[in-house]
Amino acid sequence: MRLFTYLLCYTLLLVSSSVWAASVWKVSKDGQHFYLAGTVHLLSKNDYPLPAAYDTAFNQSSELLFETDLNALTSPAGLSKMMHQNTYSDGKTLEQVLSAEVYQQLKNYTTERNMPIAAVSRFKPGFAAMMLASVEMQRLGAAETGVDMHYLQLGQQQDKKISGLETTDQHLAVLDGMNLLDPDVIIRSTLQDMPKVEGQLVDMKQAWRSGNTEKLEQLFVEDLQQVPQMYEILLVNRNHAWMPMLQSLTGNEHTTMVLVGALHLAGEDGLLKLLQQQGYTLVQLNE
Numbered sequence: 001m002r003l004f005t006y007l008l009c010y011t012l013l014l015v016s017s018s019v020w021a022a023s024v025w026k027v028s029k030d031g032q033h034f035y036l037a038g039t040v041h042l043l044s045k046n047d048y049p050l051p052a053a054y055d056t057a058f059n060q061s062s063e064l065l066f067e068t069d070l071n072a073l074t075s076p077a078g079l080s081k082m083m084h085q086n087t088y089s090d091g092k093t094l095e096q097v098l099s100a101e102v103y104q105q106l107k108n109y110t111t112e113r114n115m116p117i118a119a120v121s122r123f124k125p126g127f128a129a130m131m132l133a134s135v136e137m138q139r140l141g142a143a144e145t146g147v148d149m150h151y152l153q154l155g156q157q158q159d160k161k162i163s164g165l166e167t168t169d170q171h172l173a174v175l176d177g178m179n180l181l182d183p184d185v186i187i188r189s190t191l192q193d194m195p196k197v198e199g200q201l202v203d204m205k206q207a208w209r210s211g212n213t214e215k216l217e218q219l220f221v222e223d224l225q226q227v228p229q230m231y232e233i234l235l236v237n238r239n240h241a242w243m244p245m246l247q248s249l250t251g252n253e254h255t256t257m258v259l260v261g262a263l264h265l266a267g268e269d270g271l272l273k274l275l276q277q278q279g280y281t282l283v284q285l286n287e
Helices: 003-011 050-061 075-083 100-112 127-137 147-158 168-180 183-209 211-224 226-253 269-276
Strands: 021-031 030-037 063-068 161-166 256-261 282-287
Touching: 021 050, 021 183, 021 226, 030 050, 030 147, 030 226, 030 269, 050 127, 050 147, 050 183, 050 282, 063 147, 063 168, 075 168, 100 183, 127 183, 147 161, 147 256, 161 226, 168 183, 168 226, 183 211, 211 226, 226 256, 226 269, 269 282
Parallel strands: 030 256, 063 161, 063 256
Antiparallel strands: 021 030, 021 282
16 A cells, blocks of 8 residues: 555656646536645746646636635644644654564654654654655745635635635644554655655656546545555545535625645546436536
């Protein structure tokens, strides 16, 4: 199982090519519509400008609906809560949680990256894995604002209505759900996939930027399905929980742009398929 594939798709895509379509869909029913856009959370400078479809959806919408309240999540209080929730409170560290073999692998990796082991050892395995993924992405050049934060900032500048599909507590509970796996499995799988990151990114860039959800499913969703518990927590449960709010959008007088991680769009349990099953018409916007 490659947990890191989920972290990858949720963290970064290095994109520089031009394509004909984008991960943006116009979702319509009963004469009303909203836009559904797939996002990544860290980008490189080469990712900008984004496909024109993103600006098209943004410019035609008066409301932005993200996975969660990003302002609350990234506020000092939100960040403090995230750190507290993902830090061992009983003085425990990963050295006590991991096997000696896996902990040594972690020490070797942090040494190679000139990171003190203490930078990650006090965190729970799921959060530690996300930290490792983020550090690796930034090492590869991803230090720019992601799609969601880019449009959050633009939306605030233009006084658009901004809200979230889930509360901050619900979002943090999802992150905490990653800790349900065996700690050795989480850290070992993350470390094993680190050398493959650059190669995986080459495949990922076209799948996301061109809106190729079948490729996203093949590359990442099928891999995540190997651990059904994590697949349910990270994708399936959230997608189904979001559906009532998404279905209510076509009853609004205004137009909304929904921005969620790209993996939420792909597969049989993805939002695109769920919306189609409810009678919505989906049209992918061109570049």
